[in-house]
Amino acid sequence: MVQGMKQQILNELSRIEQEEQVRILYACESSSRAWGFPSKDSDYDVRFIYIRPVDDYLSIFDTRDVIERPISDMLDMNGWDIKKALNLFRKSNPPLLEWLHSPIQYAERYSVVEQIRQISPLTFSPKSCMYHYLNMAKGNFRDYLQGEVVKIKKYFYVLRPLLACAWIEKHNSMSSMEFDALLTDLIPAGSPLMAEIQELLTRKRAGDELHMEPKQHAIHEYIEQSIAHFEQTAAKMQTSDQVQDLFRDALKEVWGGWR
Known part of the structure; x- marks a missing residue:
């Protein structure tokens, strides 16, 4: 700070x-x-x-x-x-x-x-929260991450809501706010996906300019698969109001x- x-x-x-x-x-x-x-x-x-x-x-x-x-x-x-x-x-x-x-x-x-x-x-309503995060991820993915060259820093604004969806699915509770906690809990250590995310995270925290660059293939594949998965998962969830x-x-x- x-x-x-x-x-x-x-x-x-x-x-x-x-x-x-x-x-x-x-x-x-x-x-x-x-x-x-x-x-x-x-x-x-x-x-x-x-x-x-x-x-x-x-x-x-x-x-x-x-x-x-x-x-x-x-x-x-x-x-x-x-x-x-x-x-x-x-x-x-x-x-x-x-x-x-x-x-x-x-x-x-x-x-x-x-x-x-x-x-x-x-x-806590898993369904409404999952839809909130899913719609956030879909909107940012649609607006910033199409094509072979993308606004690379926007990956974080798609990954974080998708990881929140994954947390809700796994724990049936509100997700952690902290990105590192989501990664540790949900992404396999040593995987190509984790490697790509950690590289971008290191660059962002160091202050590197993350503008238009070639898309990250492991991250891109994870996003596409996750959006499809959570669209089906959220639709099957029950609602609650207490x-x-x-x-x-x-x-x-x-x-x-x-x-």
């Missing part, structure tokens, strides 16, 4: 609390830094969950449930109201589930986020007793 960046992030979170009159319950890193394959010039994508005062939720007027702050070219901050987050949690929203288990966390206050983590196995209501408890804990 760039020296001083964490403190800048904490300062910006405090400023958001003051300007928006909210309390931030949780803040973390998302995207390539949390996944474990940032480039030297990767920006910081901070995501947070916040809660408003009780009166805001009792008003007849709707209050915007997202806070967005494009701070600079290196720092982007985006937050969801706890009510929005809980509604998405009910639907096993993969980005939210990733935030909750991010390896880079900037703030966690009060107990509500840990309570959400504890019940997340009850709300959740406990944490909204009132969060209000009481943060803002005190109320009726």
